[in-house]
Amino acid sequence: MPKYMLIMRGTDESNAAMMASIEEGIARTRLFIEEMMKAGVLLGAEGLDDPGQGVVVDFSGEAPVVTDGPYGETKELFGGFFLLDVASKQEAVEWAKRVPATPGSKIEIRRVPGEDEVPQDSTVQP
Amino acid sequence: MGTADVEAVWRIESARIVAALTRFTGDFGLAEDAAQEAVAEALVSWPLASPANPAGWLMATARRRAIDAIRRRTALRDRYALLATDPAVDEDIDPDRIDDDVLALMFVSCHPVLSPEARVALTLRVVGGLSSEQIARAFLAPVPTVQARITRAKKTIAAAGVPFELPPAGERRERLGGVLSVLYVIFTEGSTATSGDRLLRPDVAYEAIRLTRTLAALQPDEPEVHGLLALCELTAARFPARTGPDGSPILLEDQDRRLWDFSAIRRGLAALAKASTRGLGPYGLQAAIAAAHASAPSVEATDWDRIVVLYEALGRLAPSPVVELNRAVAVAMATGPAQALAIVDELIASGRLPGSHLAPTVRGELLARLGRRPEAVAEFEMAARLCANQREREVLLRKAAQCVR
Numbered sequence: 001m002p003k004y005m006l007i008m009r010g011t012d013e014s015n016a017a018m019m020a021s022i023e024e025g026i027a028r029t030r031l032f033i034e035e036m037m038k039a040g041v042l043l044g045a046e047g048l049d050d051p052g053q054g055v056v057v058d059f060s061g062e063a064p065v066v067t068d069g070p071y072g073e074t075k076e077l078f079g080g081f082f083l084l085d086v087a088s089k090q091e092a093v094e095w096a097k098r099v100p101a102t103p104g105s106k107i108e109i110r111r112v113p114g115e116d117e118v119p120q121d122s123t124v125q126p
Numbered sequence: 127m128g129t130a131d132v133e134a135v136w137r138i139e140s141a142r143i144v145a146a147l148t149r150f151t152g153d154f155g156l157a158e159d160a161a162q163e164a165v166a167e168a169l170v171s172w173p174l175a176s177p178a179n180p181a182g183w184l185m186a187t188a189r190r191r192a193i194d195a196i197r198r199r200t201a202l203r204d205r206y207a208l209l210a211t212d213p214a215v216d217e218d219i220d221p222d223r224i225d226d227d228v229l230a231l232m233f234v235s236c237h238p239v240l241s242p243e244a245r246v247a248l249t250l251r252v253v254g255g256l257s258s259e260q261i262a263r264a265f266l267a268p269v270p271t272v273q274a275r276i277t278r279a280k281k282t283i284a285a286a287g288v289p290f291e292l293p294p295a296g297e298r299r300e301r302l303g304g305v306l307s308v309l310y311v312i313f314t315e316g317s318t319a320t321s322g323d324r325l326l327r328p329d330v331a332y333e334a335i336r337l338t339r340t341l342a343a344l345q346p347d348e349p350e351v352h353g354l355l356a357l358c359e360l361t362a363a364r365f366p367a368r369t370g371p372d373g374s375p376i377l378l379e380d381q382d383r384r385l386w387d388f389s390a391i392r393r394g395l396a397a398l399a400k401a402s403t404r405g406l407g408p409y410g411l412q413a414a415i416a417a418a419h420a421s422a423p424s425v426e427a428t429d430w431d432r433i434v435v436l437y438e439a440l441g442r443l444a445p446s447p448v449v450e451l452n453r454a455v456a457v458a459m460a461t462g463p464a465q466a467l468a469i470v471d472e473l474i475a476s477g478r479l480p481g482s483h484l485a486p487t488v489r490g491e492l493l494a495r496l497g498r499r500p501e502a503v504a505e506f507e508m509a510a511r512l513c514a515n516q517r518e519r520e521v522l523l524r525k526a527a528q529c530v531r
Contacts, residue, residue: 038225039138040339043389085336087329090134094180114366114387 003043003112004084004092006099009076014104028100036084036095047080076106083112127172127180135180136165140255141340143188145227146220148290151192154234155280158252160195164188228253229344230292232337236305239286244279245308247272253340254333264330265315302345306354306409309338313358317365318515328365334358342397353401353410359394360416363387375517379425391420408444411436430460447478451488463495483512487522494529503529 010018018025029047036042051070058065070077082099086092089111096107140161147157164187168180177183235248250256250264258276262269293301316331338355345351367385370376398417401410415436422428437453450473458466470489479485490505506526513519 034343038228038340038343040336040343043393085332086134087137087332088130088134090130091137094131094134094138 002086002088003114004086004089005110005112006082006084006092006096007108007110008047008079008081008099008101008105009108010079010102010105011076014102015077015079017104018102025100025102032098032100035098036082041084041086041091041095042082043085044083045081048078051077051079079105127176129169129173131180132165132168132172135184136168137255139181139184140165141228141231141253142224143185144252145231146185146224147188147192148231148234149223149227150189151196152290153284154288154290155284156192156195157188158280160192161188163191225344226292227290228340230290232305232341233293233301234283234288234290236301236308237283237286237288238301238304239282239288240279241275242308242311244275244282245304246311247275248279249308249337250312250333251276254337256333264327264333302348302351305341306350309334309341310354310357310409312337313361317361326365326369328362331358331362331365335362346400349401349404350407350409352397353407353413356394356397356401356413357409357416359390359397360413360420363390363394363420369517373517375521377521378419383423386420394420406439408440411440411443415440425459428459430456434460447473447476448484451479451484454492455488458492458495463492467492467496481512483509483518483522486512490522490525490529494525499529502526 033042033045054068054070056067056069056071058067082095084092084095086095089109092109096109099107101107143164144154144157144161147160148154151157151160161184164184167187168184172180232249232253235252236245240248246265247261250261251258256264258269258272261267262272265272292298313331313334316327316329316334318326335355335358338351338358342351342355363386364378364381366387367381367383368376394413395417398410398413401407401413406414415433418429418433418436433456434453437449437456441449441453450469454466454469454473457469467489470485470492473479474485474489486505486509490502490509493499493502493505503526506522506529510519510522510526513522
């Protein structure tokens, strides 16, 4: 069955708003996770730490270059994900609409191909 | 919003809506009819104007249809008057109660007064939110047959006066076993289609896994629910490797294990750990066997001694000729084909597997390994005659041909 990843994309503003009422946000997210578990669709969920604490490994040059801090000048920051096992993209969209997301943030929905869809070797299939 | 959007909302909401309406009206059949009317209306009206709150729209419409139906029943006029004054009518779904109501819905759908086919159809319909067309496709049955089965099932539940409630504590364990066996039947239909030209129907197996996850979330303290979930996850993990590009089955020993779904294996092992808290039940034991395969890098490196022990335990807990046959296969791998053949011959002599292709299939394998080729050919040919799945039949005939060479 198709899996879909709901990728949380916050902005500096929405992240700040989220941090302002973090307790409430955590409680609502916990309820939402429970709801998805009871619907039998949740495979995984993780939230990421402050992007300022991150490290970027850059492969532009000959050797990888490591820099501290967030990735580039991006306006939207990847903040976490839900991995869902649902029957259709529409169902993934329906769940995404129910995420207790902070105003101003966005959710990107991407399909996760199954094991049998990933090419296993370099042999060209006829 | 299109049909697929309506279906998506319906899949998420159907069990909660039917459960809440059954609680509200006290009539499971009426609740299911009203919910179906609501989704039929949604299919017509949502493409024209999307509601702001689709889930709320479905619930409100279904509730209105339920009230309409009650109003039409003159004999129930008093009850309607009662309902009309009931303040609960205008309230939303009560989150504290809805979990128990969805669970009660599962118990009603899997009630022992129903035929096994009816339990499967009703569970997929009211708990899984599948349409009659989808259920018919899943079980290769004509749509009118499925519809008639569901209608009859609802009448049976009403006639038997099955209450909408959780079974009393004394019956709970046994009734839960009934629910698990319905989910297991749905899963096995998807994982080894009993008929037709395809070996796997992953979408059917997926429904079973989804419903088992729901049950595990609602009954987290029941080890066998986690055992069944583990069994389903670990079995489904092998799906990507089980069929070739042309849909033909690939046996465990020939599977490319790199194709196994390792996240499903991880989920299966986690569920198995939860199932193991008080000793394993029949599903837990089968899951443990699946786990032994899932954690082995190859057939040769598989812990066959452990699998023999697990099959022995399973045979004591839930004796069945199929378990005995599987034990024979494990013994053949752990000890040798001669000992295994003795088990199979004893099983056949007892007459406990009449008309099944499984016993001659295993007997053919063992005879081939012992070098008794003409006998092996005869067994494979007999198995092919008895097998209803076309893909499996082709494999059996190929094996027979290989023995002749």
